Amino acid sequence: MIQLSNLEELLACKPHPMDDGQLVYVEGYYEKGDGGCKLVRWMASSNNTDNGGTIHDPRTGGSGRWETVHRGVGDYRWFGIMDATVNADDAMDAMVNDGSIHLIEAHTDLNFVRRHTYDRSDIELNFGGHTVTTEGVELNTPANPFGAVIFFQGKVSGETQILTLSADLPEQTDTLEVLDSTLFAVDDWWKVRVKNNPAGSAQRELDYLLQITEIIDGSHVRVNYKLGWSLAAGREITFMKMNPVFRSHVRNMNFVGVPVPDNGSTSEKPSENWDQLGSNPIAYEFAVACNVADITATKVFWPVVERRYCTHYVTERCRLTNPEEVIWGGTGYLTQQLNVLYGHVRDCHTSNARHLNDFTCAGYCMVENCHGDGDEHGSFVTHGQYEHDLTFVGNSGLLSFANSGTTWGDSAKRITVTKHVGSRVVAHKRITDLTLEDVHAVYKEGLVDSGTIWANADGLQMRGCTADTMLTLSQSSSRSKRSNLADGCAFGMTKNGEMARLPGVANAGFGPVSSDFVMLNCHFHNVDGNLVGSIKRLRLTNTWFVGASPEASPIQICSDEVVIHGGGFENSGIELTGTNNQSITIDGGTSFRGANADKAYLRNRNAAGIMTWILGDCDSAALDADTAHFHIQGGSNKMRAIGSRFSGGKYAVAEGAFSRDSYMLMTACIEDRVDRSSLPAESHLIKHEAGNIIIA
Known part of the structure; x- marks a missing residue:
């Protein structure tokens, strides 16, 4: 075997045609030991084009080339690229387009100035953790997130x-x-x-x-x-x-994009080619089983990993910090995924980005152990193009689902989020069968609506969830076959905030809840004038409402039917404010205690409809003589109280509240020093003395 010090010595060799197959070991590209060493073979009949790395024309004229001998692993140093001062575009093209190479390794930092599109399958680009830059990169085409440095396209x-x-x-x-x-x-x-x-x-x-x-x-x-x-x-x-492209992977890259003029935090582009200036590393379209791992990126414009029409893929251990733009739509993402199936995004992180994970028309995908900070624009989003069967596990950051407008459909189905913490959960569009388990919306100073959960009550189920400042329920779809449920949750309230949207109030994207809702073992605190403006049947089981202070206003409920079993109200109460006929049932040891601004635990305000009161096993302990256990307004009222306990305070019944078609039956109750002077006179329809224990 011939041994030469560098490429110049190799090119100076003039092999005899009879030396076909001669092997030469070149000890370096520029000089011996610089990393560009390789074994080459003389191919006497070859007319392949010189590419500077795997094929060399010795400039002797005619046929005959030196061709690199390898085991399918390519190296940028074969092409004389020892650092980012020499652009690596031609070298990458030569190796990716060489079917005999299945792995391309980088052992130095690299710079690229072109945007490359490949239809190559079964190849891996491993950058070894080195930095990839794009100083002097060519302009992208307008509005093109697929104009990445590396774009695999079927x-x-x-x-x-x-x-x-x-x-x-x-x-x-x-x-x-x-x-x-x-x-x-x-x-x-x-x-x-x-x-x-x-x-x-x-x-x-x-x-x-x-x-x-x-x-x-x-x-x-x-x-x-x-x-x-x-x-x-x-x-x-x-x-x-x-x-499609199959099994073309990119790994271990530290990507640094190029500066883009400040957009001034506006959706308007500052210049004609403004969105063509920036750079992003990776994109796939019509690709199967193409994975991305261990990419760190900063100063990107379009998403770090862009995917469309992809299936069976993994994106893992990737990070994005401080992208160049986050206001203009589509910019500053870690990964955007359109029309994808069976995707798995895991162990990723973003700081000050637009979105960590974006799904548009995605099915059967999972995101786990991903975390976004500086996440005011939403770490985890779906656009609402009929996404379905998505699972989010163990993540942190703002959630916003199906929230991009009617162009896409405002629709999603069977999204499950578990063990999540973030500043907001926005899921009020047409999301069917949303499941939230151990999800926590935490208040963040200065962030509007932080600490809130907005959710569509169409098969909504929440278990072990918390929201620091507000739970707001609305309904924009009625597709689900399962019930709406909150179990073991705790929600803080914002004064006068809506827990369930009021019918007839113009609010884009929100509608009243026309279905039923069950709240089991829940706790509402800082209650003050909050409104349940809809929900057809509201069932509260072992659920507590605690007022913000003794001066707080009770909760207003417009539901047609309210059933309360256990739990209770402290420094709070209920105002029944519906415009239809309403009924309330209280049983199971429900407690009322403390004070509130209305000086009443139970009160109705609508005199137009029929109000039905059913009181069973409940314990109402008034704080003072001015507090009413119930304050019944005029109109048509039907009341049955059996086995209830009242202590202190008073009953407040307006004149005419039990007119024709009304009745009152109070029996087997225990009353301890209750002022009952405003109760109506007894008649064949009004009975409130016999059978009670009345302690004066």
């Missing part, structure tokens, strides 16, 4: 079918109707997209890259996905055959 094969469904497709089916199944084969990949709903240009319940797993008959195929939403007959579906 290709369209050219075959297309457009079908109008002849029958409904139910949720959870994995069988799709096609025009002609002979064009499909097992293991083919197709982009499958339903035509948008007329209410929004991006309202598509089905829009994914899917694999064919079975040919069922001449007009049906099975795919690797169970639909998250049903599709009605007559909907149009387009099938487009794709050649």
Whole structure:
């Protein structure tokens, strides 16, 4: 074997044509021992283009090239790139486009000035933790988050079918109707997209890259996905055959972007090419099983990891700190994922970013152990393009689901969040079957609406959750088959804040709760004039309401039916303010104690409807003589109190409150020094003395 010191010595060699296959060991690129060492072979018949690293033309004229001998692992130093002072674009192109290389390693910092698009599968780019910069990078095309330094993109094969469904497709089916199944084969990949709903240009319940797993008959195929939403007959579906990128991974990069002029915290672009100046490292489109790991980034413009039409992937141990822009839509994300399936994002972190994790039209994905600080713009978001079956575990940061507007559909289904802490939870659009377990909204000084949970009461279930300053329930959809429930939760209240939105009040995105709600073993504190403006039937079991002070106003409830079993009210009470007929049932040892601004524990304000009072096992202990156990206004009232206990205070009943079609029955009650002077005179419909123990 011939041994030479550097590349210049190699290029000066003029092998004889008979030396075909001659091996030469080059000890360095510029000089011996500089890291650019490699083994090369003389290929006498080769006419391959010199690329400066794996193919060398000795400039002798005619055929014959020195070609690097390797085991599939490429090295930028073969190309004379020893640091970021020499741009690495040509070297990366040469190695990625060389099918014999499956791993490209960086052993120094690198600089890139071009934006590269590859359709290569089965390759890994490992940057070894070194810094990647983009000083002098070319302009991006306008509004293009896929103009990354490294963009892996599958290709369209050219075959297309457009079908109008002849029958409904139910949720959870994995069988799709096609025009002609002979064009499909097992293991083919197709982009499958339903035509948008007329209410929004991006309202598509089905829009994914899917694999064919079975040919069922001449007009049906099975795919690797169970639909998250049903599709009605007559909907149009387009099938487009794709050649995806498979198993192309990027790892271990410290990316530093380039400065972009200050946008001045506005949604208006400051210059014509402003969004073309910045840089971001990685993007994928039409990609399968392409993973990203251990990327740290700063000064990026578009997302660090951009994905569209991807499936079966992992993004892990990535970090983004201080991106160049966070106001302009789509900028400053760690990862944006559009039309994705089976994605897993884990062990990631952001500081002062727009979003850590963004899902748009995503299904069956998970985010775990990810944390965002400086998260006023929302660490974890979905756009509402019919996302479904998403799971968030052990994360921290602001949550905002399905909150990007009707263009996308304002819809999501079966999102589960567990063991989460953040400044806000915004989930008031058309989110069905949202589950929050051990989720905590914590107040943050200076952040508007921090410490709040806003949620759509459509199969909403909360367990072990807390909100420092407010729980606000609304309803914009009625899709769920399961009940609304809060169990073991604690909520702070903001004075006069709405717990459930009031009907008829204009508030974009909010509607009154028309379904029922159960609150079990919950605790509400700092209650002061709060309003349950809707909820058809409100059931409170072992739930406490504690006023902000003895001067706080009671909670106002408009629900048609209120059932209270156990728990109680301290320095608080209930004002029944509904405009329809209302009923309240109190039993199970419910307690009333302390004081409030109304000087009454129970009070009705609507004299137009029928008010039904059912009091059973409850204990009402008035703080002073002016506090009323119940204050019944005029109108039509029907009251039954059996087995209740009242001590101190008084009963307050307005004149005419028990007129025609009204009745009052109080019996088996214990009254201890209660002023009962305002009770109406007894009659065949009014009975409140017999059977009671009355202690004067």
